Every structure is written in C-alpha cells, then in structure tokens.
Amino acid sequence: MSPDTSPILRVAGVSKTYAETVAVKPLSFALPAGSVTGLLGGNGAGKTTTIGMVMGLIEPTTGTIEIFGREFLKDRYHALGRMNFESPYVDMPHRLTVRQNLTVFGRLYGVRGVADKIEELAGDLALKEFLDRPSGRLSAGQKTRVALAKALINEPELLLLDEPTASLDPDTADWVRAHLEDYRRRRNCAILLASHNMAEVERLCDRVMMLKEGSLVDDGSPAELLARYGRGNLEDVFLDVARGRGNGAAA
Numbered sequence: 001m002s003p004d005t006s007p008i009l010r011v012a013g014v015s016k017t018y019a020e021t022v023a024v025k026p027l028s029f030a031l032p033a034g035s036v037t038g039l040l041g042g043n044g045a046g047k048t049t050t051i052g053m054v055m056g057l058i059e060p061t062t063g064t065i066e067i068f069g070r071e072f073l074k075d076r077y078h079a080l081g082r083m084n085f086e087s088p089y090v091d092m093p094h095r096l097t098v099r100q101n102l103t104v105f106g107r108l109y110g111v112r113g114v115a116d117k118i119e120e121l122a123g124d125l126a127l128k129e130f131l132d133r134p135s136g137r138l139s140a141g142q143k144t145r146v147a148l149a150k151a152l153i154n155e156p157e158l159l160l161l162d163e164p165t166a167s168l169d170p171d172t173a174d175w176v177r178a179h180l181e182d183y184r185r186r187r188n189c190a191i192l193l194a195s196h197n198m199a200e201v202e203r204l205c206d207r208v209m210m211l212k213e214g215s216l217v218d219d220g221s222p223a224e225l226l227a228r229y230g231r232g233n234l235e236d237v238f239l240d241v242a243r244g245r246g247n248g249a250a251a
C-alpha cells in the first residue's frame, strides 16, 4: 500500500472580514504531515485570525478548511482530539493548580493515563517545581511552558502555535524550539506557527508564508526567500516585504 500523502490541513479560499476590516483575504495552503509552516507578517497582518479560523474559534467569511481529510466546520469532532494549539492570549483558570488545569485539559482531550502523561510532560518541560502551584502565580515564561504542555497533552498530529516563545528568555526559548523540533520528528506532526521571531522561523520552518494586510505576498522555504530577496537573513526579507521593496513576489 502506498503511504498516505494527503495533507493534514487544507485551507482553500479562506477569508475573514470583520464589520469594516478585511483581516484575511482569500488564502489557500496545505500542510503535509511532518511539515512546519511559518506565518510571518507585521502587526495586524492576519496571522492570529488565520490560526483562529483553523482552530475553529473564528468563523471564516468564505472558503473551506479540511483537517484530516474532512471539512472541519461540518465535522469538528473528527479532528479536535488529534489537534491542539498554544497561544499566549489564552489563559488558564488562575485558581486551579498547573496539575489540575492539565488534568482538565487531558480529560477534555480523552487522554488515557492523564496523571502519567502530566508527569512525563513536567519532566520534559521542567514544570515539576510549580506543578502544584496555582496557575495564576506563575511567571510569564513558566506560563508559556505550561501552555506548551497543554498543547502537547494529547500528542497532536496538527499543532497550531501563536508566538510559542513569546516572553521566554533566549535560553528557554531555544530549549522550547529544540523540544518542538524533536516532537515534530517523533510524531510526524504538522505545525503551523505564527511568530515575530525571525531566527525561530528560520530554524523551525521548512516553508514560510509572508502576510501583509491580510494578503499572502510571498511564500517559500527560508532558503528560497533569502535567495529571492538577495538577503542573508529573514529579518531583512521581512523588512523588504513590510516596506514593499526587493525582488520578491510582492515587489
């Protein structure tokens, strides 16, 4: 039997218009298993809205989203247990301890052996010292690590990450990136990652989609984008795109 090469996620003509704002213009892309795709763009480019639509939190104005081969908005339950997300904008109940919060999420996702899974994640992500502390009494960096544990609790095959290393110090951020790389390899997971951190995108992503004011203005591997714009790093490519200069598709 030939291996299944159908994409984990297929987004076709998806757009979002709020009352007066076009947040995302019709956007199409697909994520194969084991791929890491970065969403890059300045403030207000439409990254969070795109991730919100794939998560099922924001209803698209047009288009279809297919996850694991089925239309997501018509049949969410087929996909929800096999996907997860991390966003610094989603907080956990403050009075529950980290362990209690992770237990609730583990049960929501139908994880078997939740207590053991939490111990394993606490070891992997260095949460042990504050596992029994109320979640409201954590530093920003500790919260980010707990959010990552929550995102991995059901061993998702599709992982949506919105600024996964925001508020982490460079050492912890590096360590989280290594963890994500390792997880992707082990699970052959597809990852969609929105980030402002160019070094992170360059390191983790095999494909980068550049958004500007809701439009996809360029798309390629980090190496292709560097060559296209004649730049040595993605930060300079980002600035070229943001300022409408250079040799890219948007220029």
Ligand SMILES: Nc1ncnc2c1ncn2[C@@H]1O[C@H](COP(=O)(O)OP(=O)(O)OP(=O)(O)O)[C@@H](O)[C@H]1O
Binding pocket: 018, 019, 021, 022, 023, 024, 041, 042, 043, 044, 045, 046, 047, 048, 049, 050
């Ligand atoms: N609930 C909303 N109602 C109206 N407009 C919204 C809403 N959410 C987002 N927008 C608008 O949609 C556009 C895209 O916002 P979005 O949050 O997706 O951008 P982003 O690329 O994630 O930006 P940032 O890097 O600043 O987080 C912006 O112009 C924003 O003001």
